[in-house]
Structure formats: C-alpha cells, structure tokens
Amino acid sequence: xxxxxxxxxxxxxxxxxxxxxxxxxxxxxxxxxxxxxxxxxxxxxxxxxxxxxxxxxxxxxxxxxxxxxxxxxxxxxxxxxxxxxxxxxxxxxxxxxxxxxxxxxxxxxxxxxxxxxxxxxxxxxxxxxxxxxxxxxxxxxxxxxxxxxxxxxxxxxxxxxxxxxxxxxxxxxxxxxxxxxxxxxxxxxxxxxxxxxxxxxxxxxxxxxxxxxxxxxxxxxxxxxxxxxxxxxxxxxxxxxxxxxxxxxxxxxxxxxxxxxxxxxxxxxxxxxxxxxxxxxxxxxxxxxxxxxxxxxxxxxxxxxxxxxxxxxxxxxxxxxxxxxxx
Ligand code: NAX
Numbered sequence: 001x002x003x004x005x006x007x008x009x010x011x012x013x014x015x016x017x018x019x020x021x022x023x024x025x026x027x028x029x030x031x032x033x034x035x036x037x038x039x040x041x042x043x044x045x046x047x048x049x050x051x052x053x054x055x056x057x058x059x060x061x062x063x064x065x066x067x068x069x070x071x072x073x074x075x076x077x078x079x080x081x082x083x084x085x086x087x088x089x090x091x092x093x094x095x096x097x098x099x100x101x102x103x104x105x106x107x108x109x110x111x112x113x114x115x116x117x118x119x120x121x122x123x124x125x126x127x128x129x130x131x132x133x134x135x136x137x138x139x140x141x142x143x144x145x146x147x148x149x150x151x152x153x154x155x156x157x158x159x160x161x162x163x164x165x166x167x168x169x170x171x172x173x174x175x176x177x178x179x180x181x182x183x184x185x186x187x188x189x190x191x192x193x194x195x196x197x198x199x200x201x202x203x204x205x206x207x208x209x210x211x212x213x214x215x216x217x218x219x220x221x222x223x224x225x226x227x228x229x230x231x232x233x234x235x236x237x238x239x240x241x242x243x244x245x246x247x248x249x250x251x252x253x254x255x256x257x258x259x260x261x262x263x264x265x266x267x268x269x270x271x272x273x274x275x276x277x278x279x280x281x282x283x284x285x286x287x288x289x290x291x292x293x294x295x296x297x298x299x300x301x302x303x304x305x306x307x308x309x310x311x312x313x314x315x316x317x318x319x320x321x322x323x324x325x326x327x
Contacts, residue, residue: 005084041076080114081122187312
C-alpha cells in the first residue's frame, strides 16, 4: 500500500466541499490505489463547525478503504500541516450591497492568511488549486504570501470553463465530447474568459472547420460559456457545485497523474509568453506530466483572440491593482 497523501480542503462544509470530499476519498482524484488523509478547514462559527462535523460523520459512514485519516479544524495551520495538495475552496461570497472592490479586499485577507499558513506548515512541494472566487487573484495573493514555496505550484481553476466549453462544442458539432482535443480557455475565471477552439481537433481533423460558423463563435458559443454559471444559478437557485467539484478533481488528477500529452487548461503564473505579464495567474493550455506542467508554446494569436485575451488580462490587472497594497 502506498503512503497516504495529505489533501487539505478549505470550505469543506460548503456546497462544493460536499460534492468534492467524497470523490477524493473514493479515489477519483489520485487513483484507486492511493490512500488519502483529508484535512478540512472551516470557519470557526458554531454552524460551520457543526456542518463540518456532519460531513465527517458521513465520510466515516462511507467506510472508504482509501480514507486513511481525517482532520476537521478552524485553524489553517492545522489543516495545512504537511499538506501535499491544498484545495482552497472556501471564500467570502458577495453579500447584499457589497461592492466588487470590497469583495476583493475581504478575500485578499483570507488568501493572504492562508498563503502564509501554507508557507509555514505545508509540504515544501504542496500543489495548490484555488477554486474560491475571484480564483485567479486569490491564487496570486496566496502565491505572493508564500515566498518559500514554488510559485508555479499556485494555480487557479479554469477547468470548469474548459469542460463547459467542451460540452457546448460537442453539442454544436455532433462529435463525442471525449474525442475533442486541444481546446484552450484563456485568462480569468470570470465572464471575460476566452474559450478558443481554433486549434481543436476531433480524430485529427479541425473542429473549427467542421463547425465553420464564425458568427456562432462570437454570438453564441463565447457568451454561453461566459454566462453558464449565471444560467445554473437561475435554474437551480444555487451556484454550480457538482460540476465545480468535478472540475477540481480533473485539474488535480491531470496535474498529479499526467494528461498523457493532451492539452488541459490551468490558471498558472505567467512566464511572460503570449503577452501576459510575468506572474499574473492566467488560464493557458498546458500539458502535464510527473507532477509538473508545460505551457503549450507559440500558438498563433489572431486579432480577434488578441482582443479577447487583452480584455480578460485587463480585468486581472485591475483586480491585482485593487489588492496590491496589502502585499
Ligand atoms: P459555499 O458558500 O456553499 O461554501 C463555502 C464554504 O467556505 C462555507 O462553508 C464557508 O463557511 C467556508 N469558508 C468561507 N470562508 C472560509 C475561510 N476563510 N476558511 C475556511 N472556510 C471558509 O460556496 P461553494 O458553492 O462551495 O463555492 C465556494 C467557492 O467556489 C465560491 O467562492 C465560489 O464563487 C467558487 N466557485 C468557483 C468556481 C471556479 O470555477 N473557479 C466555480 C464554482 C464556484 O462558483
């Protein structure tokens, strides 16, 4: 039996947590032969801690053979102790009448503290995925607050946007979703992200040529992916949770176990390529192997794409400017 991997999950009693923890414990993220220890963080409030306790009781009741241990706590340094993987899901939601600026600042406080706690107690190679919004900027704040950890280990989740885009493309083209390769989602996890299927293929043939509908791309596809989160809230009365948890599982699984040469989208600190200033956490296509990722380099960027990529970059730079004074 392999040694257990320590997986920290924040916001563990929330909706995404409820869809995520059971799948991790079942082996969907790290493999059916990989034991895990779940280290779960929640707010200190009585209600949050009670809910966390309930989730832990249910985890126990599943009798998952791979669940080698559990910790439930309101202390980030306990949750992150020796963590190999940290899924930062908990974040401050937007309250009634709250300005975007205030939301950014409230989250900046959370992710500064959590970055510092990771820096202090986590494994020196901890892999961090930020799900809590604004995910890219929160990941940037955590990265900046953890100077002793590798910056490239701080990532933000764009995989839900990627998966949403895949399904829209499959529906439009009539091709099986699992056969679509080389999709990219550039930028911020927000409605400004740019899903780009110019390079996508099915069975080696161009998906763009098969679809051959530029108006659909601009007028239907991009807005549908951009507004999908709002459409889910409208339909369900709650934000995406199972699909978000699934995307987190896909992101970490591919990162740790490899993508077999396939492109996947991850929000990662920019290396300056594609005109994205260094350090900004920006969605790009990567190929993953051996616990690392390599950007897909030198893709041609046309005028339409440049404008879309610059728009989402401008939003990220504005978010960063709003919190930079705290770091
Ligand atoms: P919930 O409100 O259901 O759960 C969040 C949980 O986090 C709560 O139980 C809360 O007590 C806890 N929490 C808040 N601050 C915390 C802190 N400082 N430390 C530990 N726990 C804390 O939200 P849920 O639907 O689970 O969504 C979680 C986050 O994911 C939100 O920020 C949401 O906007 C974001 N999302 C990000 C997505 C992405 O693709 N990157 C998609 C889905 C989702 O919207």
